[in-house]
Structure formats: structure tokens, C-alpha cells
Ligand SMILES: Nc1ncnc2c1ncn2[C@@H]1O[C@H](COP(=O)(O)OP(=O)(O)OP(=O)(O)O)[C@@H](O)[C@H]1O
């Protein structure tokens with residue numbers, strides 16, 4: 001029997017039950033049961049209940065999040081390899097129950113030696129590492145230190161997504177964080193992963209609507225004092241008539257980070273130049289001015 005077919009009490013393996021002496025089981029019964037196999041390759045028990053406190057996404061939780069103890073995670077394949085992380089498709093579902101299954105994006109941060117790009121220290125200025133032992137390990141670049149660094153980025157992105165989702169910014173819902181793996185809502189169009197903005201050519205009305213949505217999202221960020229820090233048409237998904245902002249580990253404190261305003265201006269330039277190339281007359285300095293004013297409470 002495969003783990004797929006198992007529907008009851010996966011964590012409570014039945015092979016240790018002493019049937020002859022169990023108080024709830026009449027002696028006349030014959031109990032048929034199978035011992036649950038270990039998960040197949042590419043499968044694991046859902047990690048939902050095993051992650052640390054504070055590692056699950058904000059409430060109210062969307063109804064599609066699968067929280068069942070009996071759920072299994074199945075690796076469906078890689079969606080995209082990035083510069084510092086790989087994004088996989090993971091299905092979490094209760095075997096045998098088609099109503100309790102969902103495909104999510106699993107972003108797995110790589111340890112530094114496996115990256116093709118290093119986030120510059122610009123982004124980490126002012127960020128504190130949670131444990132001093134970890135800070136020392138990161139500074140020494142031990143392999144433990146490198147995995148802490150990857151975990152720090154994953155946690156930073158989880159925290160950013162959680163805040164922004166709660167603030168109403170269009171970002172994927174962060175389901176959970178577990179070490180270097182961030183599980184989040186998979187943004188789809190017609191059942192497939194949504195394309196990046198850079199890959200689409202929206203007609204003029206939709207183009208203008210996309211711009212308004214991005215300006216609003218940047219405005220909500222700015223009002224909280226933040227800039228994305230790596231915003232471009234590559235880190236925005238075109239999900240039908242809406243856009244969704246992704247890739248947020250480096251959320252910037254506009255005032256607290258010495259390069260905050262430069263990074264905000266770069267975000268504005270990246271966004272506006274893409275829209276201008278598609279035919280929408282927008283100006284990065286207007287956008288920048290508006291966002292700076294917002295960050296000061298305007
Ligand atoms: N929640 C999601 N839903 C759909 N697609 C996603 C999601 N998250 C990431 N992707 C896809 O995976 C790609 C890489 O994700 P992301 O930008 O977060 O990682 P990255 O390591 O910074 O990658 P890159 O180096 O390409 O910027 C995205 O461009 C997008 O195509």
C-alpha cells in the first residue's frame with residue numbers, strides 16, 4: 001500500500017497496538033489494518049504541525065490552506081531556478097480527499113556557496129540576527145553559518161510577506177516557514193503558474209490598471225516606511241487582471257537604511273521604464289516624490 005492510499009492516523013502507526021488487550025476493542029473483532037509505509041520518494045508528511053511557533057502565516061488564514069494532520073506533501077517538480085533560491089511546486093493534500101489538497105510554491109533558499117548572486121550588504125544594514133551564536137557563525141562563514149544566512153533570508157521574506165499580506169498588499173499568502181523553505185500561495189492564471197510582468201504585453205486599459213495597482217502597492221509599503229528594494233517587471237506576476245508582487249526578502253526601511261531612498265528610486269525607475277516601454281507615459285520622479293511624501297505621512 002502506498003502512502004497515498006492511507007487515510008487514517010498517519011502519525012499514530014497502528015503496528016504497536018496490542019489487539020488482544022486493547023480495552024476498546026471487543027475480543028470477537030478482527031481488525032484489519034495496514035502499517036503505513038514511509039513516504040515515497042518526493043513525499044513527506046505535511047510539515048504544517050511540526051514548524052516552530054510563529055512560523056505559520058497570518059490570520060485570518062485563507063480557506064485553501066491545508067492544516068490537516070493527515071496531510072502529505074508531494075513534490076511535483078521545479079517551477080523556476082533563481083539566483084539565490086529555487087522555487088518548487090509542492091502539493092499538500094489529505095490522501096483520498098480531493099477537497100483537501102492544494103498546490104503551493106516552495107521557495108528554497110540556497111546556501112551561499114550555491115548562489116550565483118549575493119545580496120549586497122546594502123540590504124542587511126540595520127538587520128539584527130536573532131541569535132548571537134548564529135551571527136558569529138555567519139561572520140565566520142562556517143557551513144552552519146551559511147545555512148543560517150540562507151534561513152535568515154527565508155525568514156526575512158516570510159516576515160515581509162506576512163506583514164504585507166496583513167496590510168492588504170497583493171503578495172502571495174505565506175503559508176509557513178521551515179528553515180530555508182518558504183511555502184506560499186502559488187499565483188496562477190488558468191491553472192498554470194502566473195507569468196512575470198516582463199513576459200506579458202497587456203492591452204492599454206489593462207496596462208494602466210497594472211500600473212495603478214503597483215503604485216498603490218508601493219504606496220501602502222511607503223506609508224509603513226518600506227520599499228521593496230528589488231522591484232522590477234521580473235518580481236511582479238501578471239495574474240490575469242491583477243498583479244502580485246513577489247521576491248521580498250530584502251524589504252527596505254526607507255529612512256533607517258542609509259541607501260533607502262536610492263533603492264526606492266531604483267524601484268521607481270525599474271517599474272516606470274518597463275511601463276514606458278509598453279507605451280504608458282509614467283515618470284519615475286513623480287512616483288518617487290509621491291512615495292517619499294507617503295513615507296512621511298503624506
Ligand atoms: N508564489 C509564486 N507563484 C507563482 N510563481 C512564483 C511564485 N514565487 C516565485 N514564482 C516564480 O519563481 C520565480 C523566482 O522567484 P523569486 O523571484 O522569488 O526568486 P529569486 O531567487 O529571486 O529568483 P530570480 O533570481 O529569478 O529573481 C519568479 O520569477 C516566478 O516566476
Ligand SMILES: [Mg+2]
Pocket residue numbers: 082234235247
Ligand atoms: Mg526574483
